Amino acid sequence: MADTTKAGEPTDATPNVSDVRVAEVKSEEQAVAALDEHVDRGEPILQVRNLVKHFPLTQGILIKRQIGAVKAVDGISFDLYQGETLGIVGESGCGKSTVAKLLMNLERATAGEIFYKGQDITKLSGRALKAVRRNIQMIFQDPYTSLNPRMTVGDIIGEPFDIHPEVAPKGDRRRRVKELLDVVGLNPEYINRYPHQFSGGQRQRIGIARGLALNPEVIICDEPVSALDVSVQAQVINLMERLQDEFNLSYIFIAHDLSIVRHISDRVGVMYLGRMAEIGTDEQIYDHPTHPYTQALLSAVPVPDPDAREHRDRIILTGDVPSPANPPSGCRFRTRCWKAQDKCAEETPLLAIPERFKSSDSPAAHESACHFAEEKDVVHAA
Amino acid sequence: MPEQPPYDSEGAVAGTGMGGAMDLAASEATTLERAPGGPEGPQGPEGPGGREDAEGAGPAAGRPRSLWSDAWRDLRRNPVFVVSALVILFLVVIAVWPSLIASGNPLTCDLARAQDGPAPGHPFGFDGQGCDVYTRTVYGARASVTVGVCATLGVALLGSVLGGLAGFFGGTWDGFLSRITDIFFAIPVVLGGLVLLSVVPGNTVWPVVGFIVLLGWPQISRIARGSVITAKQHDYVQAARALGASNSRILLRHIAPNAVAPVIVVATIALGTYIALEATLSYLGVGLKPPSVSWGIDISAASPYIRNAPHALLWPAGALAITVLAFIMLGDAVRDALDPKLR
Numbered sequence: 001m002a003d004t005t006k007a008g009e010p011t012d013a014t015p016n017v018s019d020v021r022v023a024e025v026k027s028e029e030q031a032v033a034a035l036d037e038h039v040d041r042g043e044p045i046l047q048v049r050n051l052v053k054h055f056p057l058t059q060g061i062l063i064k065r066q067i068g069a070v071k072a073v074d075g076i077s078f079d080l081y082q083g084e085t086l087g088i089v090g091e092s093g094c095g096k097s098t099v100a101k102l103l104m105n106l107e108r109a110t111a112g113e114i115f116y117k118g119q120d121i122t123k124l125s126g127r128a129l130k131a132v133r134r135n136i137q138m139i140f141q142d143p144y145t146s147l148n149p150r151m152t153v154g155d156i157i158g159e160p161f162d163i164h165p166e167v168a169p170k171g172d173r174r175r176r177v178k179e180l181l182d183v184v185g186l187n188p189e190y191i192n193r194y195p196h197q198f199s200g201g202q203r204q205r206i207g208i209a210r211g212l213a214l215n216p217e218v219i220i221c222d223e224p225v226s227a228l229d230v231s232v233q234a235q236v237i238n239l240m241e242r243l244q245d246e247f248n249l250s251y252i253f254i255a256h257d258l259s260i261v262r263h264i265s266d267r268v269g270v271m272y273l274g275r276m277a278e279i280g281t282d283e284q285i286y287d288h289p290t291h292p293y294t295q296a297l298l299s300a301v302p303v304p305d306p307d308a309r310e311h312r313d314r315i316i317l318t319g320d321v322p323s324p325a326n327p328p329s330g331c332r333f334r335t336r337c338w339k340a341q342d343k344c345a346e347e348t349p350l351l352a353i354p355e356r357f358k359s360s361d362s363p364a365a366h367e368s369a370c371h372f373a374e375e376k377d378v379v380h381a382a
Numbered sequence: 383m384p385e386q387p388p389y390d391s392e393g394a395v396a397g398t399g400m401g402g403a404m405d406l407a408a409s410e411a412t413t414l415e416r417a418p419g420g421p422e423g424p425q426g427p428e429g430p431g432g433r434e435d436a437e438g439a440g441p442a443a444g445r446p447r448s449l450w451s452d453a454w455r456d457l458r459r460n461p462v463f464v465v466s467a468l469v470i471l472f473l474v475v476i477a478v479w480p481s482l483i484a485s486g487n488p489l490t491c492d493l494a495r496a497q498d499g500p501a502p503g504h505p506f507g508f509d510g511q512g513c514d515v516y517t518r519t520v521y522g523a524r525a526s527v528t529v530g531v532c533a534t535l536g537v538a539l540l541g542s543v544l545g546g547l548a549g550f551f552g553g554t555w556d557g558f559l560s561r562i563t564d565i566f567f568a569i570p571v572v573l574g575g576l577v578l579l580s581v582v583p584g585n586t587v588w589p590v591v592g593f594i595v596l597l598g599w600p601q602i603s604r605i606a607r608g609s610v611i612t613a614k615q616h617d618y619v620q621a622a623r624a625l626g627a628s629n630s631r632i633l634l635r636h637i638a639p640n641a642v643a644p645v646i647v648v649a650t651i652a653l654g655t656y657i658a659l660e661a662t663l664s665y666l667g668v669g670l671k672p673p674s675v676s677w678g679i680d681i682s683a684a685s686p687y688i689r690n691a692p693h694a695l696l697w698p699a700g701a702l703a704i705t706v707l708a709f710i711m712l713g714d715a716v717r718d719a720l721d722p723k724l725r
Binding site: 141149155159 | 447617625
């Protein structure tokens with residue numbers, strides 16, 4: 001691609017992520033076997049390194065000429081540990097859903113690696129890729145378009161078994177589907193119904209059952225409750241938490257609702273314009289944010305207490321999000337940041353623990369991509 | 383529930399008249415929609431009972447159901463489908479064995495009785511050449527039904543395969559195919575027929591069928607391409623891909639059933655126009671030529687005498703209209719049965 005690395009820009013913007021133990025595989029059989037290995041709780045299961053996705057912008061009808069690229073995801077790195085939930089938040093258009101598609105291999109990454117159990121899944125194909133798909137599944141945002149309207153619930157949930165026949169013997173599949181319906185809290189008798197006979201929350205449960213069918217280890221949830229109303233959101237979130245404990249799942253939970261992300265996540269990453277702005281445990285991010293963007297985002301969370309609301313410090317950002325086709329130099333957030341100085345335009349801040357917090361063990365010592373990171377408790381500010 | 387208005391079982395089954403068991407199942411679906419989506423799910427006392435009734439009417443209880451088996455179950459109960467299917471069956475039978483109901487020879491004519499009205503043994507009267515209209519109408523079904531059915535099948539197959547693949551894979555081939563359809567759209571049908579068919583010798587229906595397929599496939603191909611592109615963007619296709627489904631599986635299980643409805647509608651309407659096109663070409667003298675028997679030839683032959691002998695025109699024209707109507711109704715019923723939301 002054209003200019004993934006500008007002059008003076010580091011190739012890896014995240015210097016202190018854990019090392020990847022790349023698996024030694026020579027044949028497809030070994031690759032498939034390595035993908036079925038057990039990973040202990042707390043060990044990294046999915047490691048994303050410097051992931052880049054640029055969508056080319058072309059001009060011309062017959063002879064297409066690339067005139068630029070939408071930098072939807074521009075070099076992000078993070079780890080997902082076995083059994084944890086990593087929340088990814090950010091406003092619309094910051095690349096959250098593209099990350100989900102890249103992790104599912106539904107889009108080909110422009111650059112960067114995604115290691116699942118030490119194997120780079122962006123380069124897999126054939127049987128090994130199919131084995132990865134058995135282990136990483138996805139829950140979609142809109143329960144109205146994610147279920148085929150012309151298939152019965154039994155066919156929808158049973159389709160994973162048709163594609164991966166080794167998971168369930170043929171005669172056993174219908175029983176498994178009924179079990180899955182039961183697990184997600186639907187009546188197993190509904191197996192012969194069509195999606196349009198269900199409500200939004202019930203449809204999302206069907207989508208979850210389909211995701212669970214293959215016993216995956218990682219589930220990527222792309223705004224799984226945004227299309228549901230609040231009471232149903234709570235039910236679906238609680239169901240997902242119960243399933244996580246029951247089946248020892250790891251979640252990547254993408255959302256724009258900060259309170260839901262806090263409720264379900266162990267760690268949270270904040271994205272802005274294709275980059276990770278800040279990443280840390282939910283306490284670190286919500287109570288001790290150090291990146292100005294996170295602080296602005298958190299100050300917009302509705303507070304139910306009118307007294308606290310009166311006295312709280314709202315940070316209102318000016319301007320719009322810059323176009324991802326032509327992002328600002330240096331720090332992506334500098335065009336809207338009240339702390340921005342010349343350094344921010346010249347030097348890209350690394351996603352690292354800021355110097356000033358490095359020695360302290362306060363919760364503010366977490367990775368934040370800002371030159372002038374400082375702690376500011378916006379949620380409890382009085 | 384906030385997302386959808388409650389499922390209106392009355393509106394959904396109006397007119398088609400499902401059986402009592404199906405009504406029970408539909409009312410159960412209403413209660414399902416209205417109940418809160420709690421973890422228990424709505425499991426009213428009438429739930430399992432209604433289901434058993436619904437199952438009892440269909441395949442054995444607990445058997446898996448699929449789109450096609452459900453559609454077939456629905457179609458059998460749909461009077462529109464039953465009537466149009468019987469009409470088409472009848473047409474096919476007389477197209478294959480016209481002598482079953484017409485004992486005469488369509489080419490035996492008696493000029494002395496030209497333009498005569500109905501007579502004993504000749505219920506439809508005589509045409510301008512003194513031939514028996516009844517016998518000719520029955521024998522004419524063969525040419526018209528053959529042209530209509532074969533041309534529609536050819537057009538639908540060729541058009542939906544090419545258009546569907548172009549829409550699914552996109553890219554260079556899509557652009558190439560789109561330009562080719564543009565070229566075919568630019569050929570005027572009647573002029574093209576006059577030029578192409580006048581150089582083809584022989585007096586069978588096959589050159590006509592071939593010509594219609596050649597000029598007809600771009601229309602279906604465009605529609606199939608458009609509906610495949612629409613269906614392709616749905617999340618369930620992404621979900622299937624995320625499960626590791628192959629392209630052929632995605633095309634056949636997910637895209638084809640959701641993209642086929644507009645193709646069926648356009649193809650059945652086109653079937654009528656193809657029968658009419660065969661009549662037009664025969665009228666112009668490049669399709670079937672006498673002594674072949676077809677409704678188009680009879681209609682064109684009778685048109686000069688419409689004031690003296692309207693029966694010679696009305697009987698073949700009526701047969702043509704009923705045939706076209708039957709196919710359109712059949713297509714409509716099949717399309718509705720393939721959409722579970724209308725059930």
